[in-house]
Amino acid sequence: MPERRDTLLYLDGVSVAFDGFRAINNLSLVLKKGEMRAIIGPNGAGKTTMMDIITGKTRPDEGEVFFNGDIDLTRHDEADIAMMGIGRKFQKPTVFESHTVEDNLVLALAGPRSIFPALVHAGSRAEAARIDDILETIRLAERRHDLAANLSHGQKQWLEIGMLLAQDPKLLLVDEPVAGMTDAETEETARLLRDIATTHSVIVVEHDMHFVRELGVKVTCLHEGSVLSEGTLDHVSADDRVIEVYLGR
Numbered sequence: 001m002p003e004r005r006d007t008l009l010y011l012d013g014v015s016v017a018f019d020g021f022r023a024i025n026n027l028s029l030v031l032k033k034g035e036m037r038a039i040i041g042p043n044g045a046g047k048t049t050m051m052d053i054i055t056g057k058t059r060p061d062e063g064e065v066f067f068n069g070d071i072d073l074t075r076h077d078e079a080d081i082a083m084m085g086i087g088r089k090f091q092k093p094t095v096f097e098s099h100t101v102e103d104n105l106v107l108a109l110a111g112p113r114s115i116f117p118a119l120v121h122a123g124s125r126a127e128a129a130r131i132d133d134i135l136e137t138i139r140l141a142e143r144r145h146d147l148a149a150n151l152s153h154g155q156k157q158w159l160e161i162g163m164l165l166a167q168d169p170k171l172l173l174v175d176e177p178v179a180g181m182t183d184a185e186t187e188e189t190a191r192l193l194r195d196i197a198t199t200h201s202v203i204v205v206e207h208d209m210h211f212v213r214e215l216g217v218k219v220t221c222l223h224e225g226s227v228l229s230e231g232t233l234d235h236v237s238a239d240d241r242v243i244e245v246y247l248g249r
């Protein structure tokens with residue numbers, strides 16, 4: 001394990017059981033500052049539970065969970081952890097359908113981690129620049145005045161990623177972003193996340209191996225609540241144990 005102080009996220013020996021069943025079992029995983037990581041693994045491997053532990057939704061029974069080197073996440077609740085800069089996007093998009101794309105971002109900018117507390121209603125130049133920036137990143141600059149309801153499923157996912165970015169998180173947790181997307185949207189999402197990863201740390205959970213390949217980052221395969229294999233996608237997908245429990249199904 002690397003020195004904890006140099007890491008953005010540090011999980012060591014983490015376990016949690018539900019009714020005696022160990023959903024997470026002695027899990028150790030380290031994310032470097034600025035890193036993007038893909039998490040794969042079969043249904044029930046513990047991917048969602050791991051995200052729940054990081055975000056403070058679930059408290060581990062054992063083990064260490066540190067953010068930014070020295071913040072013990074097991075001592076904080078969900079609201080604190082969101083304020084500290086861990087943003088999570090769930091699988092299902094939850095944009096405000098009856099608002100425009102731009103207004104969805106304005107609302108997100110005004111959220112709990114807003115860097116524009118008093119300025120939002122003033123429609124300040126800084127806010128406008130920030131929104132332009134996010135719209136470019138999420139490929140929706142041309143759609144800014146359209147209602148979110150009229151976006152495609154993939155574009156709604158991008159908008160929600162934009163709403164997450166508006167909170168300026170240090171770490172983004174993204175759960176199955178490309179489920180239900182077209183092939184073209186899937187490829188664009190990989191590029192979009194790579195752009196975001198130049199300035200943020202990201203954990204992406206995904207089952208779509210073509211997409212994971214496009215991300216081009218280190219992969220961790222979870223199984224039965226711990227790390228089964230870790231490394232490049234080529235390394236992990238050539239691992240017999242990964243083939244047996246996941247890829248070969």
Ligand SMILES: Nc1ncnc2c1ncn2[C@@H]1O[C@H](COP(=O)(O)OP(=O)(O)OP(=O)(O)O)[C@@H](O)[C@H]1O
Pocket residue numbers: 018019022023041042043044045046047048049050
């Ligand atoms: N709150 C809970 N109470 C009881 N069991 C739970 C709870 N949360 C998760 N589990 C169990 O823990 C195991 C791990 O589930 P988890 O959702 O983390 O897996 P996953 O890797 O995210 O799977 P998927 O790919 O299907 O989303 C599963 O067997 C699940 O049924």
